[in-house]
Amino acid sequence: MHTxxxxxDHPLFREAIAAVIExxxxxxxxxxxxxxxxALRHAGACAELDLALLDLGLPDASGLEGLRALRAxxxxxxxxxxxxxxxxxxxxxxxxxxxxxxxxxxTARRSLLAALAQLLEGQVYLPPDIMRRSAVPHLSAAGAGxxxxxxxxxxxxxxxxxxxxxxxxxHGASNKVIARELDIAETTVKTHVSAILRKLGVPxxxxxxxxxxxxxxxxxxxxxxxxSR
Amino acid sequence: MHTxxxxxDHPLFREAIAAVIExxxxxxxxxxxxxxxxALRHAGACAELDLALLDLGLPDASGLEGLRALRAxxxxxxxxxxxxxxxxxxxxxxxxxxxxxxxxxxTARRSLLAALAQLLEGQVYLPPDIMRRSAVPHLSAAGAGxxxxxxxxxxxxxxxxxxxxxxxxxHGASNKVIARELDIAETTVKTHVSAILRKLGVPxxxxxxxxxxxxxxxxxxxxxxxxSR
DNA sequence: GATAGCCTCCTCCTTCGGTAGGAGGCCAGA
DNA sequence: TCTGGCCTCCTACCGAAGGAGGAGGCTATC
Numbered sequence: 001m002h003t004x005x006x007x008x009d010h011p012l013f014r015e016a017i018a019a020v021i022e023x024x025x026x027x028x029x030x031x032x033x034x035x036x037x038x039a040l041r042h043a044g045a046c047a048e049l050d051l052a053l054l055d056l057g058l059p060d061a062s063g064l065e066g067l068r069a070l071r072a073x074x075x076x077x078x079x080x081x082x083x084x085x086x087x088x089x090x091x092x093x094x095x096x097x098x099x100x101x102x103x104x105x106x107t108a109r110r111s112l113l114a115a116l117a118q119l120l121e122g123q124v125y126l127p128p129d130i131m132r133r134s135a136v137p138h139l140s141a142a143g144a145g146x147x148x149x150x151x152x153x154x155x156x157x158x159x160x161x162x163x164x165x166x167x168x169x170x171h172g173a174s175n176k177v178i179a180r181e182l183d184i185a186e187t188t189v190k191t192h193v194s195a196i197l198r199k200l201g202v203p204x205x206x207x208x209x210x211x212x213x214x215x216x217x218x219x220x221x222x223x224x225x226x227x228s229r
Numbered sequence: 230m231h232t233x234x235x236x237x238d239h240p241l242f243r244e245a246i247a248a249v250i251e252x253x254x255x256x257x258x259x260x261x262x263x264x265x266x267x268a269l270r271h272a273g274a275c276a277e278l279d280l281a282l283l284d285l286g287l288p289d290a291s292g293l294e295g296l297r298a299l300r301a302x303x304x305x306x307x308x309x310x311x312x313x314x315x316x317x318x319x320x321x322x323x324x325x326x327x328x329x330x331x332x333x334x335x336t337a338r339r340s341l342l343a344a345l346a347q348l349l350e351g352q353v354y355l356p357p358d359i360m361r362r363s364a365v366p367h368l369s370a371a372g373a374g375x376x377x378x379x380x381x382x383x384x385x386x387x388x389x390x391x392x393x394x395x396x397x398x399x400h401g402a403s404n405k406v407i408a409r410e411l412d413i414a415e416t417t418v419k420t421h422v423s424a425i426l427r428k429l430g431v432p433x434x435x436x437x438x439x440x441x442x443x444x445x446x447x448x449x450x451x452x453x454x455x456x457s458r
Numbered sequence: 459g460a461t462a463g464c465c466t467c468c469t470c471c472t473t474c475g476g477t478a479g480g481a482g483g484c485c486a487g488a
Numbered sequence: 489t490c491t492g493g494c495c496t497c498c499t500a501c502c503g504a505a506g507g508a509g510g511a512g513g514c515t516a517t518c
Contacts, residue, residue, distance in 0.1 A: 078361060086447055092321060092324055092325055095324070095360070096321055100360060100361050106393065108411055108412045110412050111412055122357050122361065123357050124353075124355040124356075124357055124361070125353075126353040127353075128351050128352050128353055129397065129400075129402075129410045131324070131353045132307060132329050132351065132353070154302070159463090159464065159465090160464095161465065172433075172435045172436045172439050174433075174504075175505070175506095176504085184465085184466070184467090185466075185467055185468085187466085187467055187468065187469090188465075188467060190506065190507090191465085192465090193505085194506065194507070201272070201302050201303035201304060201305065201306070202305050203305050204401075204403075204474090204505080204506080205435070205505075205506090206434065206435060206438065207304075209435065209438065209439070210400075210401045210438070211304070213442065276507085388494065388495090389494095390495070403474075403475090404474075404475070404476095405474090413496070414496075414498085416497055416498060417495075417496055417497060419475075419476065419477090420495085420496080420497085421495090422475080423475095423476065423478095426476080433475080433476080434476090
């Protein structure tokens, strides 16, 4: 027997959550709040609360302020964020403020149930697809000393020819097209592509393209051949 | 059949990990490294690596620098931290650098096994006892911004599900990964992908990704279904 | 001369991506 | 009630992609 609370200003979404819980956690009770104020009152009134699901778009709380307020008022209450925001940074900030989990609203119904079960068991839940994707260790928010850009993949390790191939790769060209454009055999293109993937530490051409799109490869290539080209 | 790597300079600890894996994950292979350098070499040599367990006390890497280096060299390798450090701040910093999990060395054998299984399934694992004990909020996060990128007209023809697939596609996910994340069969993903390619008028996933990267698909999806921020 | 790195090309093999065609279930509108 | 769109899943087939492993020619450096 668990008691949950969902704080979301969209009735439809609260109903959806209620349906999921009823179907998958029949032993549970659900409190509903449509504002931060109501959520705070519920949390104060109900001592049995096991988990609060907090939307980040509440009318009386902008962004993570609601989380901060709820945490400050009830430090013992586990709070998980429920949001349409899929920014990695937002998730990390929420954890920083003491959230025990983060559930994107785009989560599939079955995954949602699994996430709730995990949270009720005392575990931490974070969306795997967001936390595990690209997640390039670069830029911004947390200063923390040496803020050297530290270019992600090692484009500098690529040879000129490999750079030429990667540029065409990043434009979406197939091996066959690249072979024709560079006037070499397709097998040779494959050799170059394999070398590129190995040097960049990525598993396939798609990831190589995504990595390449963050850098100006033409500039790098031009720089190598001196200002005269 | 999974392949793991443990990077720790204490042979005893490596042996303990190996024993746990042998007992609980008999289908798995384990590579051992006693330095960051060796870990980097293993990661470069073994493409099948599913998960790296990185100690924060390596002799040739101080603290989270090892994680930064490993992430930079192999952005697509999931890395979980294995450390004696139980500071909440350290865990958050590790996540910031792209770690997919954090396992304190004080973890009980059974919990360790569960954590590894969870990580190998593609989930995120964090120590519940540390993450769930109260933390004092002291952060200012402003979610201002909200630029105005216009989603291309072609994307309007996509259904919600197709949009979900395309978003993950644009992050470089394979059909198999998308299937796992959306909890549907790979054949279904293929069906969706085919429909997407047809509607966008592009010949392959690579071109779809390049087209998708010019639009803010998450915003489009959020607008469609109950925009709660 | 020897060594090393790069570019070129090859074959064999496996996995991934994509199409074609079919099928059942669900749900909203006519 | 029926129709149509959407989601789901399947088999079968084929081409693209990528790894393994080898090979010859080129240039620069020691």
